[in-house]
Amino acid sequence: MSNERYLTFALAKGRLAEKTLALLEEVGITCEEMKDKSSRKLIFVNEELKLKFFLSKGPDVPTYVEYGAADIGVVGADIILEENRRVYEVLDLGFGACRMCVCGPESAGELLKHHEMIRVASKYPEIAKNYFYNQKNQTVDIIKLNGSVELGPIVGLSDVIVDIVETGSTLKENGLVVLETITPLSARMIVNQVSMQMESARIKELINKIKAAVEAKG
Ligand code: PRP
Numbered sequence: 001m002s003n004e005r006y007l008t009f010a011l012a013k014g015r016l017a018e019k020t021l022a023l024l025e026e027v028g029i030t031c032e033e034m035k036d037k038s039s040r041k042l043i044f045v046n047e048e049l050k051l052k053f054f055l056s057k058g059p060d061v062p063t064y065v066e067y068g069a070a071d072i073g074v075v076g077a078d079i080i081l082e083e084n085r086r087v088y089e090v091l092d093l094g095f096g097a098c099r100m101c102v103c104g105p106e107s108a109g110e111l112l113k114h115h116e117m118i119r120v121a122s123k124y125p126e127i128a129k130n131y132f133y134n135q136k137n138q139t140v141d142i143i144k145l146n147g148s149v150e151l152g153p154i155v156g157l158s159d160v161i162v163d164i165v166e167t168g169s170t171l172k173e174n175g176l177v178v179l180e181t182i183t184p185l186s187a188r189m190i191v192n193q194v195s196m197q198m199e200s201a202r203i204k205e206l207i208n209k210i211k212a213a214v215e216a217k218g
Contacts, residue, residue: 004050007199007206010070012058012079016187019095020074027209062087062190071195071203077185078164082124087190090207094214096187100127102180103171104153104160109179111159112138121145121152122162131162131182150174 011017021034031053033044043054056064061075062085073087076096080089102112102120111118115138122128125144132140143158145151150170152158164185165171165178189210191203 004202005199006045006050006052007072007195007202008052008054008070010061010064010073010075011053011055012061012073012075013055014058016058016074016076016096017055019187020093023093023095023210023213026213059083065190065192068192068194071192071199072206073190074187075190077183077188078124078127080188080190081130081183082126084126086193088193088196089188090191090196091189091211091214093187093189093210094217097185098164098166099184100124100162100182101165101178102131102160102162102182103150103165103176103178105175106177108153108160112179117141118160119143119152119158120160120162121149121158123147123149124162127182128162150176 011020021031024030029046029049029051031044031046031051033039033041034053043052045052054070058075058079059082061070061073062080062083064070065073065087066085074093078100108118115136117139119141120128120132121143123145125142128142132138143152149161149163152161153176154174160179162182168178171177189207196203
């Protein structure tokens with residue numbers, strides 16, 4: 001056991017990380033150090049299980065995993081699709097469920113139907129491009145924004161947006177509606193391709209344990 005190397009987890013900061021830690025705890029993987037919210041430490045270790053954990057910005061998680069700086073990552077499917085990194089997606093963790101949608105004022109529905117040249121604002125330009133160009137065969141102008149994307153149609157920057165809808169309340173409060181659903185989303189576990197081979201037994205055991213815990217929740 002003692003010659004085992006550390007397996008490193010990269011977790012997307014925020015709500016997903018909290019839910020991931022709770023799930024890991026259910027399968028006997030704890031990291032006490034990480035619960036101290038006042039700490040400025042970036043990397044946490046469980047010596048007994050030979051595991052390391054770090055938190056990063058969501059979009060960086062697939063990057064750490066692709067380059068092998070982390071063996072395993074937990075991040076939203078939205079980011080996996082947008083970043084399109086060479087990693088294995090091994091498990092749907094079930095939480096963080098929401099959907100990627102085309103949204104806008106009700107009136108923009110006509111523009112979509114008639115495949116007009118429209119402006120699409122999004123924090124997810126790759127997902128928007130893939131959807132409009134490859135799935136719908138519609139030429140559009142994609143404008144990258146970094147947040148509060150719902151402003152796009154309200155202030156006249158764009159006709160529609162491509163964004164995450166969870167409860168739908170942000171849309172509702174801003175007089176916008178879901179026009180088309182692109183794909184359902186949730187938190188996913190990803191694995192570095194080399195780690196999956198070199199540490200196959202350990203990683204598979206871990207995946208199976210977590211999978212059983214996720215399935216037990218239904
Ligand atoms: C996300 C998303 C929507 C909102 C959807 O934004 O971009 O704006 O949540 O949630 P709802 O359907 O439950 O209202 P986030 O809070 O991450 O902030 P951002 O706009 O700065 O990206």
